[in-house]
Amino acid sequence: MSETIAMVLAGGQGSRLSILSEHRAKPAVPFGSNYRIIDFVLSNIMHSGIPYAGILTQYKPYSLMAHIGSGESWGFTSRQSVLKILPPYRGTTAGDWYAGTADAICQNLSFISRFDVDMVLVLSGDHIYNMNYSDLVEFHKRHKADVTIATQPVPWEETARFGVLKSDKSGRIEGFQEKPKSDPISNQANLGIYVFRRAFLEERLREDAQDPASTHDFGKDLIPKMVGESRCYAFEFSHYWRDVGTLESYWEANMECLNPRGGLDLDAWRVHTNWTDEPSHFHMPSHIYGNGTIVNALVGKGSSVRGRVINSILFRGVEVQEGAEVRDSVLMDGVRVCSGARVSRLIADKYAEIGVRSVVGEKETDAPPPNFEHPDLLASGLTLIGRYTKTPENCRIGLNCLVYPDLGPECFPAEGLSSGGSICNHPG
Amino acid sequence: MRNTVALVLAGGVNVGYSVLTHNRAKSALPFFGHFRLVDFVLTNLSRSGVNNVGVMIQYLPGSLIDHIGIGRAWDFDSTNRRIKLMPPFVGMGRTDWYRGSADAIYRNMDFIQNNQAHDVLVVCADHVYCMDYRPMLNLHRERGADVTIMTTPRPQGTDPRHYGYVTVGDRGRVVDFVEKPSQPPEHDVVSTGVYLFRADLLCDRLYDMQRMSSDHHLPTVVVEPIVREGRAFACPFEGDWHYLPDIESYVAFHQRLLRGESTISPDHDSVLTDLRDRDLGSRPAPYFGPLSEVEDSLVSPGCVVEGKVVRSVLSPGVHVAPKAVVRDSILFHDCFVGQGARLEGVVSDKDVRFDSFCRVGAPLPDPANVRAGQLTVVGKSARIMQGVVIEVGREVPIRQVVTREWDWNMPGSIARL
Numbered sequence: 003m004s005e006t007i008a009m010v011l012a013g014g015q016g017s018r019l020s021i022l023s024e025h026r027a028k029p030a031v032p033f034g035s036n037y038r039i040i041d042f043v044l045s046n047i048m049h050s051g052i053p054y055a056g057i058l059t060q061y062k063p064y065s066l067m068a069h070i071g072s073g074e075s076w077g078f079t080s081r082q083s084v085l086k087i088l089p090p091y092r093g094t095t096a097g098d099w100y101a102g103t104a105d106a107i108c109q110n111l112s113f114i115s116r117f118d119v120d121m122v123l124v125l126s127g128d129h130i131y132n133m134n135y136s137d138l139v140e141f142h143k144r145h146k147a148d149v150t151i152a153t154q155p156v157p158w159e160e161t162a163r164f165g166v167l168k169s170d171k172s173g174r175i176e177g178f179q180e181k182p183k184s185d186p187i188s189n190q191a192n193l194g195i196y197v198f199r200r201a202f203l204e205e206r207l208r209e210d211a212q213d214p215a216s217t218h219d220f221g222k223d224l225i226p227k228m229v230g231e232s233r234c235y236a237f238e239f240s241h242y243w244r245d246v247g248t249l250e251s252y253w254e255a256n257m258e259c260l261n262p263r264g265g266l267d268l269d270a271w272r273v274h275t276n277w278t279d280e281p282s283h284f285h286m287p288s289h290i291y292g293n294g295t296i297v298n299a300l301v302g303k304g305s306s307v308r309g310r311v312i313n314s315i316l317f318r319g320v321e322v323q324e325g326a327e328v329r330d331s332v333l334m335d336g337v338r339v340c341s342g343a344r345v346s347r348l349i350a351d352k353y354a355e356i357g358v359r360s361v362v363g364e365k366e367t368d369a370p371p372p373n374f375e376h377p378d379l380l381a382s383g384l385t386l387i388g389r390y391t392k393t394p395e396n397c398r399i400g401l402n403c404l405v406y407p408d409l410g411p412e413c414f415p416a417e418g419l420s421s422g423g424s425i426c427n428h429p430g
Numbered sequence: 431m432r433n434t435v436a437l438v439l440a441g442g443v444n445v446g447y448s449v450l451t452h453n454r455a456k457s458a459l460p461f462f463g464h465f466r467l468v469d470f471v472l473t474n475l476s477r478s479g480v481n482n483v484g485v486m487i488q489y490l491p492g493s494l495i496d497h498i499g500i501g502r503a504w505d506f507d508s509t510n511r512r513i514k515l516m517p518p519f520v521g522m523g524r525t526d527w528y529r530g531s532a533d534a535i536y537r538n539m540d541f542i543q544n545n546q547a548h549d550v551l552v553v554c555a556d557h558v559y560c561m562d563y564r565p566m567l568n569l570h571r572e573r574g575a576d577v578t579i580m581t582t583p584r585p586q587g588t589d590p591r592h593y594g595y596v597t598v599g600d601r602g603r604v605v606d607f608v609e610k611p612s613q614p615p616e617h618d619v620v621s622t623g624v625y626l627f628r629a630d631l632l633c634d635r636l637y638d639m640q641r642m643s644s645d646h647h648l649p650t651v652v653v654e655p656i657v658r659e660g661r662a663f664a665c666p667f668e669g670d671w672h673y674l675p676d677i678e679s680y681v682a683f684h685q686r687l688l689r690g691e692s693t694i695s696p697d698h699d700s701v702l703t704d705l706r707d708r709d710l711g712s713r714p715a716p717y718f719g720p721l722s723e724v725e726d727s728l729v730s731p732g733c734v735v736e737g738k739v740v741r742s743v744l745s746p747g748v749h750v751a752p753k754a755v756v757r758d759s760i761l762f763h764d765c766f767v768g769q770g771a772r773l774e775g776v777v778s779d780k781d782v783r784f785d786s787f788c789r790v791g792a793p794l795p796d797p798a799n800v801r802a803g804q805l806t807v808v809g810k811s812a813r814i815m816q817g818v819v820i821e822v823g824r825e826v827p828i829r830q831v832v833t834r835e836w837d838w839n840m841p842g843s844i845a846r847l
Contacts, residue, residue: 035715036731075712260717268714269732277711282700287463287730287744288716291690294725296718296735303715303731316715 003051004082005120006139006197009110010043011103012127013060018248020379021388021407022351026065029127031252032334032352034259034268035302035317038069039246040127041275047125048076048274050135053083054117057127058106060090060099068279075276088113102218108207114200122203124220126194130255131243132271138197141237145173148202148232151225152195152239164191165221167229167236175234178226190236192221193243202232242266250382253349256315256332260298284318284335294322302335309339317352326356331363334389347401351389357411360397362387370401370421380404431567433548435541436480438471439531439623439648440555441488441518446676448825449809450779451490457555458493459680460762460780462687462696463730464710464746466497467674468555469696469703472513475553476504476702478563482545483513485555486534488527491517494555496707503704514541530646536636547629552648554623558683559671560699563624566665569602570626576660577631577653579604580624582671587799592675593620594649596664604662609649619664622671625653631660670694677777677807678800684743684760685797688726708763710746721752737767741797751786758794768816775822779810788814792822 016028023031029040040057047055055073059066066087072078073085088110090099100106107114107124114122121142123135133152142150156164161182168177168188177187206224210216216223228234242265246252258266277285286304290296294307301307302318309326316322317334326339329346333339337350342359356362363385372381380386380402388407393399394414400421413425444456451459457468475483483506487494494515500506501513516538518528528534535542535552542550549570551563570578581596596619597606607621625648635652645651656662670693674680686692705711713732718724723738732747737754747764750756754767759776767773768786775791784790791806806820809828814820818832826832 036712259714269734272709272712273714274709274712277705282702283698285464285703285705285711286696286700287728287746289688290724290727290729292726296722296724298720299718300715301718301729311718318715 003136003139004053005118006052006123006135007054007056007114007117007119007121008047008052008123008125008135009107009114010040010047010055010057010125010127011106011194012040012057012066013063013100013106014128015061016128016247018379019246019252020249020376020386020404022249022252022349022386023062024407025062025389027059027061027063027127028247030062030065030069031128031246032317033130033246033252034256034266034273035300035315036268036277037273037275038065039130040066040069041273042130042132042271043125043127044070044073044076045271045273046131046133046135049272050133052123052135054119055085056088056110056113057085058088058100058110060106063087063089069276071276071279075278076274084117086113102216102223103220104207104210104216104224105218107203108211108218111204111207114204120200122198122200124196124198126245128247129194129243129245130266131193131239132241132267132273133195133239133243135195135197138195138237138239141173142197142199142235145235146233147197147235148199149225149228150197150235150237151175152193153190153236154193154239154243155189156191158186158189161186161189161191165225166191169236173235173237175229175236178229180222180226190238192225193239194221194245195239196220196225249349249379249384249386253332253347253384257313257330259300259315260313280318280335292324309341340395347384348387349384350387351391351407353390354387355392356387357393357395357397359395360393360399362393362399363401364398366400366421372422373402373404373424374422375424375426376404431478431480431551431564433546434480434551434567435482435484435545435547435629436475436551436553436563437535437538437541438468438475438483438485438553438555439534440468440494441486441491441528441534442531443489447680448677448807449827450677450777450807452828453490453810454493455487455490455555458497459556460745461558462684463728463743464705464763465696465701465703467558468494468497469701470558470560471553471555472498472501472504472506473699473702474559474561474563475551476506478561480551480563481511482541482547484516484538484541485513486516486528486531486538488518488534491515497704499704499706503702503706516541528646530651531648532636532639532651533646535632535648536640536646539633539636542629542633550627550629550632552623552625552627557623557671557673558694559622559667559669560694560701561624561667561669563626566624566626569665570663573602573663574661575626575663576628577656578626578663578665579607579653580622580667581619581664582622582667584618584620585672588673588679589675590614592673594623594653595619596621598664602663602665604657604664607649607654607657607662609647609654619666621649621653622667623673624667627652627656631656677805678802681758681760681775681777681794681805682798682800685741685758685800688728688741688743708746713746716744719752722750732764737769745780754784754786758797759791762810775804776806776808778808779812779828781811782808783813785814785816785818787816788818788820790814790820 016023078085305320323341331348336353345362391409394411398418404424506513594609599605716733719736730746
């Protein structure tokens with residue numbers, strides 16, 4: 003695959019992940035106990051034998067850059083392989099913030115031109131899937147395509163969330179709609195995985211850069227124009243693929259780690275991560291003391307469990323104290339659930355602490371209201387607690403609640419937080 | 431620790447671990463999940479800021495060489511720090527093996543001299559303790575000592591003949607030192623095997639040994655004479671220190687760690703180890719199935735627990751199938767325990783397959799106090815076929831396939847412990 007370079011779009015904020023992506027880019031959001039979201043695409047690149055990769059960053063890149071490092075964790079160590087982080091830059095003639103996904107690639111055409119490659123793979127850094135890109139590239143070559151787009155059928159009622167494309171028997175794309183509000187032409191969704199003939203991509207990007215009406219986005223601007231004019235092909239990818247763009251889908255995909263038969267098989271996928279930028283106490287076996295009950299759960303490295311853990315994903319260094327119960331929850335690195343506390347349907351960011359005998363996510367009514375501030379983000383009964391926040395003892399927090407990061411117990415009202423409520427650290 | 435080099439003694443012959451050390455040095459033995467015994471000493475040296483470390487290897491060094499590599503896990507791979515593996519070699523008129531610890535140091539004396547070391551720290555590779563050597567060095571220099579011996583009270587319940595006894599007089603001065611006496615003295619202050627030597631004096635003693643002595647054992651040929659003729663001091667170690675001479679003590683110590691009864695805790699002390707081995711760093715978190723039952727156990731990354739695990743240590747990648755029971759056992763990397771299998775008091779090396787419904791070993795009467803004959807040991811990559819029953823106290827050789835028809839009395843095939 004030395005004729006291919008991979009360009010990974012990792013600059014997005016992922017605003018629908020709310021406070022999880024407030025401090026970090028979406029691809030750097032922790033996932034599946036041991037990983038960050040971008041590990042999946044980087045491991046795919048590694049296992050596909052692609053020797054060159056550029057990672058385009060923009061939004062809060064620090065966690066991401068620290069995590070990617072030199073790319074060594076994904077085998078980018080020899081002189082024949084290159085992984086570079088490509089932040090926005092300014093120069094004498096050009097350079098600005100990346101205006102869109104296409105603009106980000108366009109501004110880095112000079113990076114691509116350093117390599118003797120025929121094909122450019124454009125990927126998103128925020129999807130969970132396991133794919134060998136060689137199959138896609140082979141398909142692309144066989145059809146002498148200008149661009150090949152990986153697709154997957156989605157339920158018809160969800161087509162409005164995706165770009166959908168219609169193709170003929172040979173795979174040639176005949177029609178494309180970006181997020182159709184009504185009358186979708188197909189339920190084959192664009193997965194945001196593209197392989198372009200390099201000269202074709204360069205030409206189209208330069209053209210698009212000159213177009214003042216364009217938002218410089220692949221899905222919105224470039225792909226619709228290409229369809230019909232150029233040799234565009236669809237490559238159906240039928241295995242597990244998730245865009246974990248919302249809190250609900252993020253929680254669900256985490257839970258899917260518990261059922262390898264459902265398609266997400268962390269062990270079989272051989273996902274690699276950079277563990278060297280994590281503290282060494284996160285690299286310990288998990289210790290179960292006494293008669294801790296653990297049912298259908300991942301218990302992260304260096305975690306200690308003295309209570310009950312049911313249907314949950316514990317990240318590294320999580321502490322579940324005696325008499326505590328964790329149910330249907332995603333608890334990130336260093337979270338502590340103090341003795342006697344009960345949590346369910348909770349997403350807790352790093353180092354959050356649930357106080358002694360506190361109760362989080364317990365239903366008070368049959369139909370808990372969506373979050374009053376962000377009904378679009380939190381309506382399915384999850385509760386989100388930001389990093390480093392500590393809840394007080396004996397505190398009750400309902401469903402669809404949003405608790406911001408860095409809050410101490412004194413920030414909580416004495417009566418607790420009923421469903422749909424928020425506690426903010428922003429003034430006002 | 432400027433002007434100090436450390437030498438790690440890792441070349442000695444091992445007995446007491448049966449089939450587990452038939453293909454590896456004891457210091458390379460897996461420990462508490464994904465660690466190895468040598469990790470304690472290497473972590474101590476790294477955290478104490480020792481910049482030049484030599485490791486004497488001779489006996490079955492393969493695993494140890496793989497594990498230490500360029501010392502990256504312990505930050506010994508930087509421009510001003512290094513770790514050097516020192517195997518025996520021919521040349522300079524010698525064609526023989528290291529004859530003992532002192533001989534090994536003698537033959538690598540240029541490491542001490544080239545680094546212009548003022549002091550030499552000598553440690554054993556297979557002792558378990560967490561310690562910063564810097565206060566010991568400060569004491570050593572303040573006192574102008576020729577040798578400083580780190581001492582500890584003799585660990586309870588261990589064979590008194592295994593230790594070197596240190597008689598301490600006024601202000602920490604060592605007045606008598608006797609290594610592994612047949613008649614141990616009344617007191618119980620013993621050497622931890624951690625010695626700090628003045629470099630020039632150590633070298634002089636080694637030259638003398640080379641000319642005059644047939645003994646090549648560091649405590650007797652170097653330490654004892656210095657105690658008699660020079661300035662020897664003791665430096666008591668306040669923490670928990672362990673020497674695990676045999677597999678029984680190894681299992682009993684794991685049981686203490688499981689219950690959190692030792693002040694040593696590899697997790698809280700953040701002992702460093704090589705996570706590149708078998709891709710340990712990227713393995714997924716352990717998964718506990720809907721029917722799993724786990725009690726007082728340590729479960730490593732990559733494990734899948736669907737059955738019952740009690741008072742046991744699972745190294746990375748161990749799979750315990752539904753209805754299987756693992757009790758009072760230690761299973762090394764990537765073992766598979768099939769449905770309905772029962773393992774009790776078992777220590778199994780890596781990559782062993784226990785097929786369904788096999789039964790191996792018997793429960794430990796007292797897990798904190800394990801006696802000879804109570805453990806069942808399985809060698810690396812062995813396979814125990816479906817329904818096979820292996821009695822307590824047996825030892826399955828490396829790569830052995832054990833079928834139901836297996837003749838346990840066939841000489842040389844499967845030995846009793």
